Amino acid sequence: MASEKSEQLYLQMKQDITRMPPDTRLQSIRALMRSYCVSQLLIDRTLGRLREEGLLRKRSDGLYTYLCEEADSQAIALITSNWPSTVRMEQQECLKRRAARRNLRILPLTHSFRASFRSIRQQENLKAILISPPSPLTAEDIDQIQNSRIPILIINHQYGELNLNFVSASYFEGGMLAAEYLIRNGHRKLALLFSQPHNWCMNQRAAGFLKTAELLGAKVRLLDAAVQNGENADEKVYPFLINFLKHEKPDFTALSTLCDCSAKTAICALAAAGYQTPDDISVIGTEGLNASQYFLPPLTCVGVDLAHYMDTILDAVEELIRNPEQQIQLIEPQKIFVRSSVKTISPQKENAYEK
Structure with a gap:
């Protein structure tokens, strides 16, 4: 009976998880216990099984995240400073949701507010990088961007005079x-x-x-x-x-x-x-x-319009992935x-x- 219940839970959770957008944060263990009306032991075993199948990944906060294979191969880094910002958090969450619809995964990476984004070590599986710089770019920053092996798009700032790729509000x-x-x-x-x-x-x-x-x-x-x-x-x-x-x-x-x-x-x-x-x-x-x-x-x-702005950024990123040699400089209009x-x-x- 216990085996049958475990199998039913596994099939139900697998179905629920595969319907979620990539990089969705699961509920807590206690919340999952309440949702499925089962014990913690069954939840732990089922999560472990789904994790072994590659449907779940455990992050540092202890919660599980669904990542489909295609999204995992289309990771886009979002580099920002670690200074608390309501604007940055709203943009990041909206960007992740809009990217999930395109089977893309946004990988947030933060650096010290007083340090350059160059302090972040680039990962091998990245398809592109988004950078929201907290301060003016230095000569070293510009050199790294221009000589990057993968496409880089600056967001929230304009650098037309430097011939850098950017999408920014006006x-x-x-x-x-x-x-x-x-x-x-x-x-x-x-x-x-x-x-x-x-x-x-x-x-x-x-x-x-x-x-x-x-x-x-x-x-x-x-x-x-x-x-x-x-x-x-x-x-x-x-x-x-x-x-x-x-x-x-x-x-x-x-x-x-x-x-x-x-x-x-x-x-x-x-x-x-x-x-x-x-x-x-x-x-x-x-x-x-x-x-x-x-x-x-x-x-x-x-x-x-936040959703439109994030879609414009993602359109630009996908275009740069297809054609890294082109230049993209876009200004998003504002509204009341x-x-x-x-x-x-x-x-x-x-x-x-x-x-």
Whole structure:
């Protein structure tokens, strides 16, 4: 009887696992016991059998991962820094899901935030490499990319002048869209919160915002929380805004931040100082996090369509695998995600801030 039950469990789990996308993380042992209503001994034996057949692989966290043979031979490395980033995590999870539909496997590899991606040892079975650099590339970085034996695609940064392959969002356009949206909704007195380090991406967003405001005749108050590389932005932004609001009454009706998480922090700081969003001050982010729709209030923001962006990256990778000699340089357009943190105001409302 026990043998029959074991065989039934094996067949059922094998069927369930083969229906999962490649690189799917299985439930915990206890969760599997509850799902199949069997003992831990039977679960352990069945997982061991499936693992011997090559359907499962045990990773360092102790959970099993399904990898089909085809996906295992189509591994694409995703190299990022180990600095915590909500954007990076959202991109990574979406990229893995979209890749699984193409029978590709994304292999995340991380390096120290202050070290070059060159510190990562390349694996033999890789078909291509995606690199999201946290800082400007050095001459050594560029040399390694240009002389790599396998295709390399840079994501989230533009390197057209260096003739490197890349797929990136248009950060300048993101800043432009944020300013244009606020102005179109009646806001002529704006604030731009430099809530991140002054790197290329953030400088592009700020430049797009400031240029659009200038062209459309809006005033901008520039607020800089002086966040440095490696620092927690929230820990700098919140006290900075609290101190600012303690000593000055806002001379703006809308605030734009350079990332969505900082927008949430700004909303909290405004509330602590007695200003409600969007009734008193509207807030817009410029990153497009999926999680921002669950902020309070839900955050209006600028960003890319994440699934489309990841598909564009995967299209480019597959093209480079087929033809490594070609050059790919693509810019993903940005869009406004309209939610509840920005409201339309009348000229009378704006004039009230001048008194």
